[in-house]
Amino acid sequence: MTGSSSDVAELASREYQYGFVTDLDTDVVPPGLSEDVITLISTKKNEPEWLLEWRLRSYRYWLTLTEPTWQNVRYGPIDYQDISYYAAPKPKAALASLDEVDPELRAMFDKLGISLAEQERLGGVAVDAIVDSVSVATTFKEKLAEAGVIFCSFSEAVQNHPDLVRKHLGSVVPYRDNFFATLNSAVFTDGSFCYIPKGVRCPMELSTYFRINAADTGQFERTLIVAEEGSYVSYLEGCTAPMRDKNQLHAAVVELVALEGAQIKYSTVQNWYPGDKDGLGGVYNFVTKRGRCAADAKISWTQVETGSAITWKYPGVILQGDNSIGEFYSVALTANRQQADTGTKMIHIGKNTHSTIVSKAISAGHGQNTYRGLVKVLRSAEGARNHTQCDSLLLGSDTGAHTFPYIEVKNSTGEVEHEASTSKIGEDQLFYCRQRGISEEDAVSMIVNGFCREVFKELPMEFAVEAQKLLSVSLEGSVG
Amino acid sequence: MLEIKNLHAKIGDNEILRGLNLELKAGEVEVLMGPNGSGKSTLANVLAGHEAYDVTGQVLFEGEDLLAMSPEDRAAVGVFLAFQHPVEIPGVGNLYFMRTALNSLRRQRGLDEIDAMDFLEIAKEKMALVEMDQSFMSRSVNEGFSGGEKKRNEILQMAILEPRLAILDETDSGLDIDALRIVASGVNALRSPDRAMLIITHHQRLLDYVVPDRVHVMAEGRIVRSGDKELARALEEHGYVGLDEASPEAQVATAARP
Numbered sequence: 001m002t003g004s005s006s007d008v009a010e011l012a013s014r015e016y017q018y019g020f021v022t023d024l025d026t027d028v029v030p031p032g033l034s035e036d037v038i039t040l041i042s043t044k045k046n047e048p049e050w051l052l053e054w055r056l057r058s059y060r061y062w063l064t065l066t067e068p069t070w071q072n073v074r075y076g077p078i079d080y081q082d083i084s085y086y087a088a089p090k091p092k093a094a095l096a097s098l099d100e101v102d103p104e105l106r107a108m109f110d111k112l113g114i115s116l117a118e119q120e121r122l123g124g125v126a127v128d129a130i131v132d133s134v135s136v137a138t139t140f141k142e143k144l145a146e147a148g149v150i151f152c153s154f155s156e157a158v159q160n161h162p163d164l165v166r167k168h169l170g171s172v173v174p175y176r177d178n179f180f181a182t183l184n185s186a187v188f189t190d191g192s193f194c195y196i197p198k199g200v201r202c203p204m205e206l207s208t209y210f211r212i213n214a215a216d217t218g219q220f221e222r223t224l225i226v227a228e229e230g231s232y233v234s235y236l237e238g239c240t241a242p243m244r245d246k247n248q249l250h251a252a253v254v255e256l257v258a259l260e261g262a263q264i265k266y267s268t269v270q271n272w273y274p275g276d277k278d279g280l281g282g283v284y285n286f287v288t289k290r291g292r293c294a295a296d297a298k299i300s301w302t303q304v305e306t307g308s309a310i311t312w313k314y315p316g317v318i319l320q321g322d323n324s325i326g327e328f329y330s331v332a333l334t335a336n337r338q339q340a341d342t343g344t345k346m347i348h349i350g351k352n353t354h355s356t357i358v359s360k361a362i363s364a365g366h367g368q369n370t371y372r373g374l375v376k377v378l379r380s381a382e383g384a385r386n387h388t389q390c391d392s393l394l395l396g397s398d399t400g401a402h403t404f405p406y407i408e409v410k411n412s413t414g415e416v417e418h419e420a421s422t423s424k425i426g427e428d429q430l431f432y433c434r435q436r437g438i439s440e441e442d443a444v445s446m447i448v449n450g451f452c453r454e455v456f457k458e459l460p461m462e463f464a465v466e467a468q469k470l471l472s473v474s475l476e477g478s479v480g
Numbered sequence: 481m482l483e484i485k486n487l488h489a490k491i492g493d494n495e496i497l498r499g500l501n502l503e504l505k506a507g508e509v510e511v512l513m514g515p516n517g518s519g520k521s522t523l524a525n526v527l528a529g530h531e532a533y534d535v536t537g538q539v540l541f542e543g544e545d546l547l548a549m550s551p552e553d554r555a556a557v558g559v560f561l562a563f564q565h566p567v568e569i570p571g572v573g574n575l576y577f578m579r580t581a582l583n584s585l586r587r588q589r590g591l592d593e594i595d596a597m598d599f600l601e602i603a604k605e606k607m608a609l610v611e612m613d614q615s616f617m618s619r620s621v622n623e624g625f626s627g628g629e630k631k632r633n634e635i636l637q638m639a640i641l642e643p644r645l646a647i648l649d650e651t652d653s654g655l656d657i658d659a660l661r662i663v664a665s666g667v668n669a670l671r672s673p674d675r676a677m678l679i680i681t682h683h684q685r686l687l688d689y690v691v692p693d694r695v696h697v698m699a700e701g702r703i704v705r706s707g708d709k710e711l712a713r714a715l716e717e718h719g720y721v722g723l724d725e726a727s728p729e730a731q732v733a734t735a736a737r738p
Contacts, residue, residue: 432567435528436581436637437555437588446580450571450620 029086035059038186041086045155045189048162051169058175058185065179072370072402073310073339075284078249085187085220140204147203149233150195154222157193164195168226172255172292172318180251181288184220188253191222196231196262205460207236221252227262227297234265236463249284250308256291256299260321263298264291267459269467271307271474274338282309282338289313295321295350302458304467305332305340306474314372316345319353319381326355329455331467333474334367334399343373343404348381348414357388360452363399364475370402377414384414392422393451395444395475445472481506481676482527482546482645487537489519489526489701496522498701499537504645507673509690511712512680514698515720520680521564523698524649528561529554541645555581556588558644562634562651564680568622574633575603575617578640585641606639610666628659635666646670646677652686664689684716 029037038059042052067078144151150161157165175185196202227233237254250272258264266289275282285308291299301315311334317326328344346355361369369392377384392401403420425447433443449456449468456464482504489497496519504510514520526533529551539546541557549557569577583593594602603617610632622630631651638646648667652660667677667690679690687709695712697705699720705711 426567428567429569431528431530431551432563432569433577433581434551435555435561435563436577436641437552437585438581439552439584442580442584446572446577447569450569453571 029084031084032081033059033083033085033187037085041187041189044086045158047158048166050166051158054170054175055186058182059187061176062179062182062186065182067179071312071341072368072372072404073312073341075310075339078284080183083219083249086189143203147200148197149200149202149206150193151206152193154188154191154193154224157224161193161195164226165193165224168224168255168257170255172257172290173253173288177288180286181253184222184251184253184288188220188222191224191252193223194225194233194235196225196227196233198228199230200228201231202233205234205236219250221250223252223254224257225255225264225266226257227259227264229259229294230261231259232263234267234460236267236269236460238269238271248281250286252285252287252289254287254289254315256289258291258293258297258299258324260294261296262294263300265300266291266302266315267463268301268303268305269459269463269470270303270305270311271470273309274307274336275309276336284308284310285312286310287313289315290318290345291316291326292318293321293324293326293350293353296323297321298325298327300325300327300329300458301344302327302329302455303331303342304452304455304459304470305330305342306470308340309338311338311340311342313342314345314374316347316374317355318347318349319355319384320349321353322350323352324350325353327458328355328357328359328373329458330359331362331452331455331471332360332369333362333364333471334369335364335474337366339368339370341370341372343371345374346376346386348375348377348384348386350381352383352385353381354384355386357386357390358454359388359390360455361390361392361401362395362448362451362471362475363392363401364395366398368400368402370404372404372406374406375408375416375418376406377409377411377416379410381411382413384411384416386414386416388416388418390418390420391451392420393448394422394424395448441476445475448472448475481542483538483540485538485540487523487526487535487539489522489533489535491532491534496533496701497526497537500698500702502696502703504676504678506644506676507671508693509667509671509677509679511687511692511695511709512678512698513682513695513712513715518698519701520698521649522701524561524564524647524678524680527554527647528559552584552588555641555643556585560638560641560643560646562631562638562646562648564649564651564653566622566625566630566634568620568625570620570623572621573617574619574621575600577621578603578637581637582640602640603636606636609639609669610636611662612636627654628656631655631663632659632666635663639666639670642670642675644675646675648677648679648681650680650682652681652683660686661689684712687712 029040035056038055039052042055173181175182194206225235256264256266270285272283272285293299299317303315305311311332315328319326326346330342332340332342334340343359344357357373359371361371363369371390373388375386375388388405390403394401401422405418407416409416425444429447430440430443433446434440448471456467459467484500484502487497487500488495500523512520526535529549535547541559546554579596579599586593607614612632622633625633634651651663655663664686692709695707695709696703
């Protein structure tokens with residue numbers, strides 16, 4: 001990665017002010033969903049005819065669906081006609097200085113050690129563009145262009161690389177996939193697009209930090225990453241800083257295409273607003289993430305989920321090609337009234353396909369944490385292997401941890417292992433730490449971080465450090 | 481340094497310590513022996529601040545009320561317990577754990593924290609004392625350690641944290657002769673005029689390596705006999721029942737125990 005975090009912040013704030021959003025209208029489409037609204041979205045974004053048709057097909061199909069209820073989460077009914085599906089990303093009402101930012105939010109920034117410049121950006125303070133940041137942006141773009149890597153917003157990709165988008169959009173998560181993915185297909189407004197040419201190792205970790213408006217792409221985000229044969233990319237999504245959003249429902253779709261021998265490493269740190277202590281006002285994060293591996297390809301999902309009132313996501317891998325590899329490493333923390341129903345799907349189709357699942361769930365307060373994972377070995381998947389490890393850690397007695405493993409094996413040469421454990425944070429562990437002089441709160445955070453180490457070590461270095469801090473902050477006050 | 485007066489401790493209705501009195505002086509190494517269930521480990525846990533017990537009585541550490549302090553505050557004033565069964569903390573590096581502990585203590589004492597590089601030097605020096613290989617430092621705290629390795633790890637922590645009062649709860653149990661020698665030499669190296677040690681043991685054999693200033697015998701939640709190292713030898717020979725001067729009730733209770 002290039003540039004310090006303050007450079008990044010400056011960059012982001014500059015682009016926010018002068019980025020592509022400024023030439024769009026700032027009007028908001030009235031709440032409600034109809035073919036007219038979808039047509040309007042498509043027109044405003046100057047989309048080609050095929051994409052509008054795809055959106056409309058999705059919408060018509062969505063009308064035939066009912067919202068799923070099988071998840072182990074509870075929330076009130078969502079009125080889909082009460083959501084505004086298109087709001088041009090207008091500049092936020094800028095605050096004059098950090099003093100005007102919500103003190104609670106500032107306290108959180110301080111605990112996370114976020115630089116002042118970045119605090120200003122995240123808090124919505126108007127920051128003057130600084131000349132230096134231009135060079136950061138330029139260096140970054142030049143380096144990627146040299147390698148032939150395309151990394152831009154989804155809207156830009158539709159304009160500049162329509163053939164690539166058309167070829168791969170919906171190829172991993174079809175528009176008929178599920179209620180929320182179908183809704184997303186109809187109404188998505190923006191997201192990220194990334195293309196790595198054949199044999200290229202992407203020269204840097206791609207972070208949504210570097211892409212303008214990443215934080216403002218709205219509630220229906222669409223990400224598409226295509227790694228051509230033998231290429232490699234590591235992609236970082238999200239941010240450890242708390243993300244507030246007025247939109248309660250977030251239904252994103254992420255599609256990863258790993259062609260022969262390609263590797264995609266996708267890391268997420270999700271810290272959406274979880275709601276207050278009673279769970280009011282938090283974000284519903286209903287996401288569909290899936291990758292498809294051709295022969296000898298590898299897709300690795302790593303996620304640290306600490307935010308959102310409700311998290312509902314199962315990043316999966318379709319192991320289509322022979323010898324392909326899928327990995328899923330997850331830490332999900334639920335505190336207060338948070339609920340998470342998360343896990344993965346590993347679909348073994350090719351021969352000698354391997355998958356690894358490591359899930360660490362931590363429940364504190366009244367948090368409810370569910371692991372739900374599907375391992376499917378099809379008849380064709382000669383010699384498939386899976387190893388699943390699900391560990392749950394409970395802090396306090398009002399928490400819940402649940403595990404729903406689904407295993408379907410149609411080929412007798414397949415080997416599927418499942419290990420699960422549930423433990424309460426040990427009184428004896430806490431006493432041991434405290435006897436050595438470590439405060440109870442530090443001890444809890446140390447034990448929890450130790451519990452998650454297998455997952456954190458999969459994260460890129462600086463992300464791992466941030467994730468550890470985030471976990472400690474999220475746990476504050478949850479013990480005792 | 482430590483004054484224990486009329487100490488009672490119980491879990492639920494089960495009274496384990498029943499009016500225990502004991503005094504430890506700086507510079508002394510004292511040994512506490514006694515049959516299983518006499519309350520030795522309870523005493524160690526109560527002194528360290530384990531919250532499972534209802535405790536009454538008085539414990540003064542350097543004149544301060546120890547019972548009023550949290551476990552971490554007791555650690556900060558210099559109380560250390562080498563656990564009988566050291567717990568495993570998966571995923572937390574041993575070296576990291578010890579540095580965190582030392583720096584927590586230093587912070588509470590108003591001292592500067594020690595950075596990772598300097599700490600490594602300290603740790604290396606102390607590891608030589610307990611003949612511990614450096615590979616132990618990158619492993620998780622006690623995870624996958626053998627019984628002897630766990631006990632050596634406790635002595636290592638004692639050496640690094642340099643407590644004023646060290647309580648060793650059966651640190652010699654389950655050790656082979658080499659490990660016993662290593663643990664004993666660690667203890668001897670840490671003997672100092674301003675440090676007191678209370679060694680809880682079942683075996684006279686530790687005392688072949690560590691010469692105690694005094695030996696106490698505990699039964700039924702009280703100290704029933706105190707003496708010099710010859711007392712330990714007599715116990716080894718005759719057992720607790722053979723203690724002719726032990727209180728009659730202690731003898732009866734001991735004999736009645738299965």
